[in-house]
Amino acid sequence: AQSVTQLGSHVSVSEGALVLLRCNYSSSVPPYLFWYVQYPNQGLQLLLKYTTGATLVKGINGFEAEFKKSETSFHLTKPSAHMSDAAEYFCAVSDLTDTGFQKLVFGTGTRLLVSP
Amino acid sequence: DGGITQSPKYLFRKEGQNVTLSCEQNLNHDAMYWYRQDPGQGLRLIYYSQIVNDFQKGDIAEGYSVSREKKESFPLTVTSAQKNPTAFYLCASSPGQGLSEQYFGPGTRLTVT
Numbered sequence: 112a113q114s115v116t117q118l119g120s121h122v123s124v125s126e127g128a129l130v131l132l133r134c135n136y137s138s139s140v141p142p143y144l145f146w147y148v149q150y151p152n153q154g155l156q157l158l159l160k161y162t163t164g165a166t167l168v169k170g171i172n173g174f175e176a177e178f179k180k181s182e183t184s185f186h187l188t189k190p191s192a193h194m195s196d197a198a199e200y201f202c203a204v205s206d207l208t209d210t211g212f213q214k215l216v217f218g219t220g221t222r223l224l225v226s227p
Numbered sequence: 228d229g230g231i232t233q234s235p236k237y238l239f240r241k242e243g244q245n246v247t248l249s250c251e252q253n254l255n256h257d258a259m260y261w262y263r264q265d266p267g268q269g270l271r272l273i274y275y276s277q278i279v280n281d282f283q284k285g286d287i288a289e290g291y292s293v294s295r296e297k298k299e300s301f302p303l304t305v306t307s308a309q310k311n312p313t314a315f316y317l318c319a320s321s322p323g324q325g326l327s328e329q330y331f332g333p334g335t336r337l338t339v340t
Contacts, residue, residue, distance in 0.1 A: 120267060145328055147331075152236075152315075152334070152336070153333055153334065154231075154233075154317055154319075154331035154332050154333045154334050155270075155317070155319075155331040156331070157328050157330075160328055201269060201270065208283070210283060212258075212275070212277055212283070214260075214272060214275060214285075215329060217262075217269045217270040217271075218269055219267060219268060219269040220267075220269050
C-alpha cells in the first residue's frame with residue numbers, strides 16, 4: 112500500500128518569500144500525485160495533479176510541483192508567498208484497493224503560516 | 228452550480244445516539260467517499276462507493292455505516308459503537324474509475340458529548 116510523508120506539520124514564511132512544502136511517497140511504481148489546499152473549516156480544493164508526461168506541473172494560485180521519480184518526491188513550491196496562501200496543504204497519492212479500485216492516500220498535512 | 232453539499236455544517240449529539248450526515252452531489256459522478264479528519268492525522272477513508280447500490284469499507288469503517296441508494300446521495304451514519312466520533316467529516320466524489328481527482332464538500336463538524 113502507498114504511504115505519503117509530508118515533512119513539517121507547520122511551515123512559516125514571510126510574505127514575498129519562497130514557499131516550499133515537501134511530499135514524499137513510498138512506491139517505486141510512479142503513481143498519480145495531487146496537492147490539495149484547505150482553508151479553515153472548509154473542504155479541500157485541488158491545487159494541481161501529476162498523471163503522466165511533463166514532470167513540472169503548474170496549478171492554481173501560482174503554485175507548481177515537480178515529480179522526481181528518483182527521489183520519490185512531489186514538492187510544492189510558489190516563488191512568492193501571499194497572505195492569502197495561509198492554509199493547510201495536503202499531498203495525496205493514488206493507490207489500488209484489493210478490489211482493483213483506485214483510491215487516494217493523504218499525507219498528514221502541512222500548515223502554512225505567512226507573516227507580513 | 229455543480230458541486231457537493233453536506234449538511235449540517237455543525238452537528239451536536241449526546242453520547243450513545245446515532246447520527247446521520249448528509250452528502251449530495253449533482254456532478255453526475257459515479258464514485259463517492261467519506262473521510263474523517265482529525266488534527267495532525269490528515270484524512271482517513273471511512274467508506275467509498277464506486278457505483279449505486281455498492282459500497283466498500285475503507286481504512287476506519289468500524290462504528291460507521293453508509294448506503295448508496297441513489298447516485299446523488301451517500302449518507303454516513305455514525306453509530307453509538309464509534310468510540311471517538313467527534314471529528315470533521317468530509318464527503319467527496321469523483322467521476323469513477325481511473326485516476327481522476329476527487330471533489331470535496333464543505334464538511335460537517337460533529338461534536339459528541
